[in-house]
């Protein structure tokens with residue numbers, strides 16, 4: 001019998017119910033009134049006020065040391081808070097990257113000076129980060145990164161271009177993967193730099209997405225000068241560090257809960273209109289079964305990560321199944337309800353939105369094919 | 383895994399791999415796994431049952447172990463003294479007058495050799511009843527995998543009432559256990575096959591399309607294993623109805639997707655009697671219908687629709703929080 005996911009179910013510890021009601025009270029008191037479309041876009045919607053309120057209440061940097069503004073809570077407490085925020089469709093986009101991956105990466109690889117500079121602000125919900133991986137010539141093939149950092153006295157000179165950078169126009173800093181060794185190839189000679197986005201020589205231009213929204217960007221470095229203190233972790237160690245960062249990026253509950261609002265809205269609409277029927281019940285029942293299973297898989301994976309292990313294959317499995325689930329969700333709604341897609345009701349607006357954006361779910365954060373390649377490697381096939 | 387469970391699993395592995403007959407399985411005590419020690423049983427929990435049935439599924443054990451395990455559990459739960467011989471399980475309809483049952487039980491696994499049957503029976507009353515019945519008049523039938531699925535007819539036989547008629551839910555969970563094992567074993571066969579089979583001058587395993595197919599199969603195996611383990615954990619905490627329904631539904635989806643992929647990467651060899659894949663996949667396909675197939679979806683859906691949309695999430699997480 002072959003097992004690539006031999007994880008025990010995670011059993012939330014005593015006190016979880018109390019924690020859950022605490023964060024729910026916070027959400028009830030602070031969630032901005034918004035259309036369900038915004039709730040169906042949860043971790044892409046930035047609301048600095050909401051992020052600051054979260055920070056003030058101690059819900060950001062939850063697992064980080066107190067010395068850096070954190071709260072030293074167990075990692076699985078943070079998981080509970082994340083899933084509640086996502087299930088409620090809270091606008092967590094502003095701080096999401098900093099809290100999820102940039103902060104933890106600084107804790108793992110950064111210097112005390114870097115931690116002091118960024119972490120307290122991130123934990124307050126005031127300092128935001130973006131992910132500088134993709135470039136015009138480096139998408140799935142991330143090792144093809146060409147943007148470069150050249151060693152000069154007292155620091156580094158940076159030139160090149162990043163692309164598809166979500167939230168760069170709102171972020172204070174970018175964690176960028178750059179070629180720090182001239183002439184190096186592939187994964188060798190890459191380093192990570194944390195670059196303040198107000199540094200002279202940086203140009204950020206919007207890339208408008210297919211729905212007309214400004215979410216991602218292109219970013220140019222023209223002779224950007226940064227100090228030695230911008231280098232994060234080991235010089236030339238960027239590839240290994242990015243791999244660790246991607247596990248953080250792929251293992252969270254956002255990979256199956258990002259469009260939960262559609263399910264919520266569907267149920268409310270069906271109850272209000274009395275359009276319940278056997279097909280609708282069966283469809284919802286199957287979706288519930290998938291959602292429940294995904295949650296179990298996601299929790300088990302997060303618990304492995306919390307235990308200090310690196311669940312690369314498990315995270316890829318959860319993300320791929322989660323993406324697939326979320327891409328079928330709007331189609332399942334179309335299959336059971338005949339709706340005029342005229343934007344006139346909340347359900348129709350959420351559905352219309354997800355019909356357009358759901359193809360991106362299996363692109364962002366690593367494509368379906370790349371994830372399946374990782375799983376195949378776990379099976380020993382490559 | 384507890385030491386006890388590891389031991390039970392190791393015993394199961396050694397025994398089931400040898401294609402044991404039924405007396406050998408009885409002698410090893412497996413049918414009494416879910417019977418409390420106080421009632422002369424093994425005192426295992428649902429997690430143990432899930433683990434043992436995964437082994438049974440992986441080894442394509444052609445014996446009514448899941449059925450006998452559940453029947454023994456339900457009999458013990460009702461405080462009734464366990465009968466001798468194979469007790470299997472089924473559903474049917476009929477009437478009960480003065481403690482005597484007239485009617486039938488359909489598609490009973492191994493009905494032809496059962497000494498007794500635990501059966502959920504629809505009568506004219508609103509709720510079905512769970513009965514312990516003797517052997518009946520047999521009309522033989524077969525599952526897609528060629529296992530006995532027999533109709534038993536009764537005329538005025540003594541029937542013992544056993545309590546809540548919820549056996550289908552537990553039966554569904556036990557099929558999840560077998561399916562988790564069988565689908566995992568199908569992945570194992572598929573992986574070995576694509577490494578060994580050469581086309582275009584290299585092993586199939588080196589072709590990306592094949593790799594991606596097996597990745598998807600592995601995802602489905604993971605989903606079933608997780609769903610089953612989580613349902614077992616819920617049962618061991620108490621309750622578990624919701625989780626059993628969800629796990630069976632997810633398993634049915636995984637079989638749909640997974641069996642097709644396992645066969646696809648095997649090519650024609652997987653379609654032969656000699657090659658062992660069909661021992662797993664024919665059973666898997668049949669298990670999708672056993673103990674409530676996709677019909678559980680309507681029940682889960684109805685539950686979700688009985689509350690506001692936000693209640694769906696609250697209800698799901700409340701069950702695990704303890």
Ligand SMILES: Cc1cc2nc3c(=O)[nH]c(=O)nc-3n(C[C@H](O)[C@H](O)[C@H](O)COP(=O)(O)OP(=O)(O)OC[C@H]3O[C@@H](n4cnc5c(N)ncnc54)[C@H](O)[C@@H]3O)c2cc1C
Nearest residue numbers: 131132133134139140164165166360363364365367369370
């Ligand atoms: C909404 C959104 C937000 C994003 N945000 C960010 C961000 O904040 N920061 C950032 O750095 N990036 C971001 N990205 C970029 C994202 O990481 C890339 O889109 C992704 O890595 C794929 O790269 P690509 O778009 O160049 O596609 P390509 O790599 O050109 O791939 C195109 C297709 O070919 C397939 N393909 C490529 N290579 C292989 C292979 N070896 N085997 C099989 N199939 C293959 C891919 O799977 C895909 O289906 C974002 C993308 C989206 C859609």
